Amino acid sequence: MSDTTAHEEPELIQLLTPEGELAGHPDYPLDISAEEIRALYRDLVLVRRVDSEAVSLQRQGELGLWASLLGQEAAQIGSGRALGERDMAFPSYREHGVAWCRGIAPKELLGMFRGVTNGGWDPHEHGFHLYTIVIGSQALHATGYAMGVQRDGAVGEDGTAVISYFGDGATSQGDTNEAFNFAAVNNAPVVFFCQNNQWAISESTERQSRVPIYRRAAGFGFPGVRVDGNDVLACLAVTRAALDNAREGNGPTLVEAFTYRMGAHTTNDDPSRYRASAELDEWKAKDPILRVRRYLENNGLADEAFFASVDTEAEAIGEQVRSECRGLVDPEPLDIFHEVYAEPNVQIDRQRSEFAEYLASFEGAGAEGGR
Amino acid sequence: MGTNLTIGKAINAGLRASMEHDPKVLVMGEDVGKLGGVFRVTDGLYKDFGADRVIDTPLAESGIVGTAIGMAMRGYRPVVEIQFDGFFFPAANQTFTQLAKMRRRSAGKLSMPVVMRIPYGGGIGAVEHHSESPEAYFTHTAGLRVVTVANPEDAYWMIQQAVRSDDPVIFLEPKRRYYEKAEVDTAAPIEEATPMGAARVARHGTDVTLLAYGPMVKTALQAAEADTDHSIEVVDLRSLSPVDYPTIVESVKRTGRLVVAHEAPLSGGPGGEIAARVTEECFYHLESPVIRVAAFDTPYPQSRLEEHYLPDLDRVLDGVDRAFAY
Ligand SMILES: Cc1ncc(C[n+]2csc(CCOP(=O)(O)OP(=O)(O)O)c2C)c(N)n1
Numbered sequence: 291m292s293d294t295t296a297h298e299e300p301e302l303i304q305l306l307t308p309e310g311e312l313a314g315h316p317d318y319p320l321d322i323s324a325e326e327i328r329a330l331y332r333d334l335v336l337v338r339r340v341d342s343e344a345v346s347l348q349r350q351g352e353l354g355l356w357a358s359l360l361g362q363e364a365a366q367i368g369s370g371r372a373l374g375e376r377d378m379a380f381p382s383y384r385e386h387g388v389a390w391c392r393g394i395a396p397k398e399l400l401g402m403f404r405g406v407t408n409g410g411w412d413p414h415e416h417g418f419h420l421y422t423i424v425i426g427s428q429a430l431h432a433t434g435y436a437m438g439v440q441r442d443g444a445v446g447e448d449g450t451a452v453i454s455y456f457g458d459g460a461t462s463q464g465d466t467n468e469a470f471n472f473a474a475v476n477n478a479p480v481v482f483f484c485q486n487n488q489w490a491i492s493e494s495t496e497r498q499s500r501v502p503i504y505r506r507a508a509g510f511g512f513p514g515v516r517v518d519g520n521d522v523l524a525c526l527a528v529t530r531a532a533l534d535n536a537r538e539g540n541g542p543t544l545v546e547a548f549t550y551r552m553g554a555h556t557t558n559d560d561p562s563r564y565r566a567s568a569e570l571d572e573w574k575a576k577d578p579i580l581r582v583r584r585y586l587e588n589n590g591l592a593d594e595a596f597f598a599s600v601d602t603e604a605e606a607i608g609e610q611v612r613s614e615c616r617g618l619v620d621p622e623p624l625d626i627f628h629e630v631y632a633e634p635n636v637q638i639d640r641q642r643s644e645f646a647e648y649l650a651s652f653e654g655a656g657a658e659g660g661r
Numbered sequence: 662m663g664t665n666l667t668i669g670k671a672i673n674a675g676l677r678a679s680m681e682h683d684p685k686v687l688v689m690g691e692d693v694g695k696l697g698g699v700f701r702v703t704d705g706l707y708k709d710f711g712a713d714r715v716i717d718t719p720l721a722e723s724g725i726v727g728t729a730i731g732m733a734m735r736g737y738r739p740v741v742e743i744q745f746d747g748f749f750f751p752a753a754n755q756t757f758t759q760l761a762k763m764r765r766r767s768a769g770k771l772s773m774p775v776v777m778r779i780p781y782g783g784g785i786g787a788v789e790h791h792s793e794s795p796e797a798y799f800t801h802t803a804g805l806r807v808v809t810v811a812n813p814e815d816a817y818w819m820i821q822q823a824v825r826s827d828d829p830v831i832f833l834e835p836k837r838r839y840y841e842k843a844e845v846d847t848a849a850p851i852e853e854a855t856p857m858g859a860a861r862v863a864r865h866g867t868d869v870t871l872l873a874y875g876p877m878v879k880t881a882l883q884a885a886e887a888d889t890d891h892s893i894e895v896v897d898l899r900s901l902s903p904v905d906y907p908t909i910v911e912s913v914k915r916t917g918r919l920v921v922a923h924e925a926p927l928s929g930g931p932g933g934e935i936a937a938r939v940t941e942e943c944f945y946h947l948e949s950p951v952i953r954v955a956a957f958d959t960p961y962p963q964s965r966l967e968e969h970y971l972p973d974l975d976r977v978l979d980g981v982d983r984a985f986a987y
Contacts, residue, residue: 354786354787354788354964355787355788383788402788402963403788404965405786405788405963405964405965405966405967406963406965407963408789408960408962408963423747423788423789423790423791424747424748424750424751424790425720425748426751459719459720460720462719462720462721462724463720463721463751464721464723464724464751465751490691490720491691491692491696491699492692492694492695492696492717493691493692493694493717493719493720497717497718497719498719498720499719558699559699563695563696563697564695564696620965620966621962621963621965621966623966623969625962625966626957626959626962626966626969626970627957627959630958630959630960637928637958638957638958638959641927641957641958641959645957645969648976648979652975
């Protein structure tokens, strides 16, 4: 039997302790100003606010569903802020913090969870692909995109790197493992960013993997590293190094951000059925926002006025999220037929006109629904 | 003596009865253990039968179906849960190239008593890939049996019949009807239950046959109720492969008209096949062409449009009107 199991905690790359002290790491030196750290703090607070507002909107029936990122803010902001303008991200469905870093307005995300769109933003404009619901699919897309980057000769110091996000559960999928292999044999400029939030709905990481996830990479022939996923500085430094490595032509890296999903899997889920509350308490002590705040406070790098201004901004964003969500208009029935094909399609055209005629038959019929 | 059960609870009770009846029956899938499945259909089984018989699998559909095939070769009868319709696709290869063809390839030496339970269909306001009706992919594949249920009685008995079948059964569960409730006589002997291959006349009528299955049966019954101009006979298909043509043909010969309603897209859907066969067998009895009421040939839309995409009461009644317009 193997000497390590998935739940064992091997060394984590950590730059900032839960107590808010800079730890530093010889392999991942981070040259960062106080101003940049304050900016990260602001990101963390604001995405948490967007997220909590969305959870309440779902409770009020304004959203069909929401997948909360609570607890995973540092993994997402750290890695998201490591991305360069030309880089391309391939998210799953919980990457609201990365979306934030890529300039996707919260209302775009809300539209999808409200059922008004299926995503709809321009992936190329933002360097951020559409959310992917079918687990693991996007790891292959990222790898293929990275193979395209190679063929374009866009590798080198100013090159493009690609990042794919997925959870610990996704590492069980064939697609994810095939992506690892394609990336390795092609030396593709892609970073696999696994947010191990300990749970795949009700199944713990041990139901997905017998070894720590970052170690899987070795079997495919590329490096894997485990980072403290609640440490925004470590996530930034490690992802930046992995992206630079990829962009310079040295191939893929698997980054396992060791973190915790503090809320339910989605607003449909009831975690009390499968996990103990003590676990949650343990992770609360490692809160990704609190430690940055402690660091800034302890070192006199931010005053009360700064924290108050971020809170004010969070209030405003919360308000904006609420009003924008309620303002999202439903699509027209005939939108069902739009954008199915690039070329004209007689079959769709016929169904659209038949349906238009059918809808028109109710007009003037008075009572809703006709009969 | 009946027990009042929802469709979801009836499947749960049927699974429990199957596991008690045969120690070789296993349940496996994502979140089927402690959580009892995202729809709670396997609720309590883990507690009572243990982790060896209720297996929380890794998150890998190809793995789930592929290992179920291996377990079946070893004499087990796995019942796998695919969490949602749209997540069956990663297992398509194992299902179509292996599960469906194993008996034929082995010249009958290997049986595949595997049940794939799939919550399917729309109407629950979900995000994409959670509302699809992929039945035509299955019915196009020889070697699979494909069934679906529309009421708690069928849910309770058909899941047990599916488990006892030596053929692979795709067991489609209409998720928006999970909470429909009715009395089920759980004490009756299984031999007395309607065979899972048979269609059932759910409501008698004389003017037109309205054929539906799974989630659309309720809508069809509502349509029959609402239409006071015509006497509508509702047939619940129950088995999509094989199709019980004798029951359908007999009904159509009496009524002279057939309307088929389903949530799957129109083109290549089960309705087209049934229309063709009924036309062949009832040509001289038909007073009008067979009418199909179905979803459109588009991807399942965002949830705010699904009420327009799914055939509803009005669209079914419109289909009936079209049958009488000839
Ligand atoms: C192919 C596929 N199977 C099943 C599901 C249903 N599902 C949605 S999320 C989820 C768990 C995912 O866990 P993980 O990969 O760890 O990501 P997390 O949600 O924890 O971020 C499951 C089983 C799906 N979306 N896609």
